[in-house]
Amino acid sequence: MKTAEIAEMQKQYLMSTYAPGIALVEGAGANVWDADGNEYLDFVSGIAVTNIGHCHPKMVRAVQDQVATLVHVSNLFFNEKQPLLAKAIAERSGLSGAKCFFCNSGAEANEGLIKLARLWGSEHGKYEVITMRQSFHGRTLATLTATGQEKVQKGFGPLPEGFVYANFNDLQSIEDAITSKTAAVLVEALQGEGGVIPAEPEFMSGLRALCDEKGILLLCDEVQCGVGRTGQWFGFQNYDALPDAFSLAKGLGNGFPIGAIVAGEKLSGIFQPGHHATTFGGTPLACAAALSVINVIEEDQLLANTMMMGAYFIEGLCAIALKHKKWIAQVRGLGLLLGLVLDVPSLALQKKLQEKGLLTIATAGNVLRLLPPLNVTQDEIDQALKLIGEACVELHDEMAAQSPNPCQCGMGE
Numbered sequence: 001m002k003t004a005e006i007a008e009m010q011k012q013y014l015m016s017t018y019a020p021g022i023a024l025v026e027g028a029g030a031n032v033w034d035a036d037g038n039e040y041l042d043f044v045s046g047i048a049v050t051n052i053g054h055c056h057p058k059m060v061r062a063v064q065d066q067v068a069t070l071v072h073v074s075n076l077f078f079n080e081k082q083p084l085l086a087k088a089i090a091e092r093s094g095l096s097g098a099k100c101f102f103c104n105s106g107a108e109a110n111e112g113l114i115k116l117a118r119l120w121g122s123e124h125g126k127y128e129v130i131t132m133r134q135s136f137h138g139r140t141l142a143t144l145t146a147t148g149q150e151k152v153q154k155g156f157g158p159l160p161e162g163f164v165y166a167n168f169n170d171l172q173s174i175e176d177a178i179t180s181k182t183a184a185v186l187v188e189a190l191q192g193e194g195g196v197i198p199a200e201p202e203f204m205s206g207l208r209a210l211c212d213e214k215g216i217l218l219l220c221d222e223v224q225c226g227v228g229r230t231g232q233w234f235g236f237q238n239y240d241a242l243p244d245a246f247s248l249a250k251g252l253g254n255g256f257p258i259g260a261i262v263a264g265e266k267l268s269g270i271f272q273p274g275h276h277a278t279t280f281g282g283t284p285l286a287c288a289a290a291l292s293v294i295n296v297i298e299e300d301q302l303l304a305n306t307m308m309m310g311a312y313f314i315e316g317l318c319a320i321a322l323k324h325k326k327w328i329a330q331v332r333g334l335g336l337l338l339g340l341v342l343d344v345p346s347l348a349l350q351k352k353l354q355e356k357g358l359l360t361i362a363t364a365g366n367v368l369r370l371l372p373p374l375n376v377t378q379d380e381i382d383q384a385l386k387l388i389g390e391a392c393v394e395l396h397d398e399m400a401a402q403s404p405n406p407c408q409c410g411m412g413e
């Protein structure tokens with residue numbers, strides 16, 4: 001089927017929760033191809049999911065072997081892939097006595113994290129979770145309530161109780177939100193959907209100290225910034241702060257659905273049989289996929305590559321931003337979770353780049369989010385920079401032409 005036919009069929013048979021423009025049919029590494037034969041450089045990576053690139057041969061082999069051996073048994077039985085994966089994650093977390101629970105998505109991992117915090121606090125009447133404005137934690141009822149953005153909540157009330165909002169990178173605002181009912185603070189070390197906003201170092205270390213002082217939990221949502229994306233295994237490892245527990249999903253299975261809760265010693269013994277469960281959590285197939293992802297990141301030294309290529313990409317983006325100072329405000333992010341912050345809506349630039357063969361995401365209104373795979377090459381980044389540079393010049397010219405008086409729109413030279 002060609003794109004037009006797929007789009008027509010989708011319109012008839014799928015709820016219109018999304019608004020895609022192109023249909024992708026194949027991928028390899030950092031490239032994807034659409035149903036009409038066009039090639040793209042994929043700097044979306046399925047929204048920080050395909051971190052080791054599309055169809056990495058080692059993952060293909062691991063999944064093919066496992067799918068032909070054993071796919072699913074339920075958690076009524078042991079399956080060796082589950083403790084092997086939990087060990088691999090726990091050892092890299094830096095949390096002492098870390099243990100995992102496997103589920104299937106980011107929202108489900110955060111739901112579990114919230115349940116864990118509530119169960120921990122239940123003896124002392126603590127159940128409130130403080131989350132950040134502009135955060136994103138998922139689309140289930142509890143996680144959309146945790147998400148500090150009205151637009152994802154509107155129309156879905158009554159919302160579950162027990163969520164309180166504070167300002168990201170503002171320690172005082174968190175301190176002000178703490179009550180005798182507070183069980184936990186939940187943060188992203190780097191807000192992804194919120195506009196690619198990294199936590200400030202003093203904020204994270206101060207938050208850890210504040211949580212210790214007040215006897216409450218520090219939870220990190222690592223769904224987007226975890227699994228190597230920032231150049232560390234987990235986003236919080238860029239900071240001087242260890243959470244009591246954190247959630248994972250997106251990049252963990254490189255596209256095979258899997259999520260996880262990882263808890264340090266304070267929380268790892270809270271869940272007892274009957275407290276929490278999911279049928280599909282930690283199947284041999286999902287765990288084999290995730291194990292292959294961790295092996296590839298390690299064997300191919302992708303954390304180092306992420307740091308190196310991230311620094312190189314930032315340098316190139318800053319050069320472009322400098323040429324368009326009047327409407328490109330900033331380049332920010334960590335590792336290969338980067339944002340080009342504009343003073344105008346980012347959708348026009350994203351669309352222009354797609355036409356030129358580079359896939360990116362317009363986020364938070366005015367941010368262009370860039371998520372190459374962690375094994376991206378310098379050559380691929382150079383290609384992307386060339387396309388972004390061209391698109392910015394074209395956009396600049398169009399914006400200047402549209403304005404009756406170039407001086408007024410700020411686009412005139």
Ligand SMILES: *Cc1c(COP(=O)(O)O)cnc(C)c1O
Pocket residue numbers: 105106107108110136137138139188192193221222223224225249250
């Ligand atoms: C994507 C995302 C989620 C939700 O994950 P789903 O798998 O879509 O449920 C939660 N938190 C963060 C930080 C995310 O980026």
